[in-house]
Amino acid sequence: MQLPNAEQLRAAQAVVYQRLQPTAQYRWPLLAEALGTPVWVKHENHGALGAFKQRGGLNYLQQLLQREPHVAGLVSATRGNHGQSLAAAAALYNLPLQIVVPHGNSQEKNAAMRALGAELIEHGDDFQAACEHAAQLAETSGWHRVPAFHPDLIAGVASYCLELLSAAPQLARVYVPIGMGSGICAMLAARAALQHSVEVIGVVSKHAPAYARAFTSGERQCIASQTLLADGMACSTPDPQALRWIREGVSRIVEVSDREVAAAMRLLFSATHNVAEGAGAASLAAALQEREQHHGAEIGVIISGGNVDSRLYAQVLAEQLDLLG
Template identity: 55%
Template sequence: MAISFTRQQLEDAADLVHSVVPPTPQHHWPLLSARAGAEIRVKHENHTPLGAFKVRGGLVYIDGLKRRMPDCPGVITATRGNHGQSVAFAASRAGLRPVIVVPHGNSVEKNAAMRALGAELIEHGSDFQDAFEHAVALSEKEGLHLLPSYHEDLIRGVASYGLELLTACPDLERVYVPIGLGSGISGVISARDALGLKTEVIGVVSENAAAYALSFEQKKPVSTNSADTFADGVACRVPVPAAVELICKGAERIVTVSEAEIRAAMRHYFTDTHNIAEGAGAVPLAGCLKEAAANKGKKIGVVLTGGNVDREVYQEVLMEADKLREAAQ
């Protein structure tokens, strides 16, 4: 059955989110707009208390879980970082035990943040899918509730940023959103539809993690053998069927961007707005800039979904600008 929400359902979820997390701003940045050749509105989800949009979904999901299962001892989930921080934050607030499974080689600083939020961190496998499958096995063994990365309650929660953006800027012609497992773009599509707007919603993925682009093309879930992108928030190789269905119905298209384009977008955010964007957070801007010719003179939204990037990674990305300049001389 297709996932859909009424405006009232989304507004009720937004009220719950806003009782903990204030609305984030959407700013017009002249330098960024000049670079894109369009009026750009950046939705700053990097300004939430956890530095990413995921905190919204965790709050709504855990609230519903406590109502459905008041005696639930704890939850377990798999993540590359921001979803795990959201779950650890919301579960700890609700008095639940949060167990988080991440792949080996995961972000050092995201791991540290999850532990600081109360998570019991387990490292397993080489990518998100490996970690997820291990979380499934552990949930049965430990008697923990398996908290998915894609669920109606998560979508209702993260849709609150879509409501904020599209209520403040109802005249946006397009909004670019990254796709990991799909909760973020599903939330924006749901908010757009609930508000009765005609804004085009455009998904953006790394060309190295193209499962959702291939799925959109073929109108069915298509897995890939790898998701080898440094933008860990979009490193998905097995799409969620329900997400594919909603995205195929509600998105205009999906754009693929290269690793170099993502890294350049991270630098543009710093030079043009002095905001830090992690790889997945910069993916929408990379997609918008790739389509600059089609966007010329239009009013465009881009979602900066998070700024949780390891210092060493970010330092390397910024220093590439000097190397590129030297190579061009």
């Protein structure tokens, strides 16, 4: 299997733009001051569903229905943004959708998925357990199971990467959060399609280090996620194909703590008045951690989403959470 090529990315971009407008990328002076270097922020929190995932869902559903026009329904697992993406896309085709989330999932993301028309099922204590239950439901019902990682998801998501890299041809490095891997693999595909020289750096939670460990060792292991803040990066078992592409194209992976993520969320609000969820602020947290390495180079960070529960966000801003360091 290969990463989507330039032709596939452009085709997916056309599908995405039938429903969505490109999001902005800005250079914020106060962030440049904090980082000691020019920084581009890609605002996927400005999308219609507040996260980059919507792009992937649109392309995945269109491609699926071209291959399998008689799909009866869809089943998938999520921590939130992937589920919202599928719910919005399924509604366009009047397809029923079951979404499995682990117990304790974001209540506001759950409410958003229900409002978009998904049947929400709570099962298990983590994303892996939710995935396994979704597979069982799909087998029982005969509905199509939508994975968390797939080339059609990558191709749709890559539209945000094409926007950023086209707007910033001189970008030296970009920090990209890793959940199951669609976002960072999309960046690798876009870099190749545009023949851009940007260095791609992955970011994971220090408390969900499965991809970081596998990146170093080459071996996939199940490592329980303990992050309290970055649920969008709460991966316990890396996808094997994503891992292969990440190891081939990513220069390194930076691990950030919940405390660093919370500080980045506060900085994004004070410097830009943008709301970022934990995974959405992780790339800025990594860039801050590596501040001494920038040397004036232009860097990019991705606000991959802004869908954070209001009570949790208020506690982050007020520094009232006892977070993992």
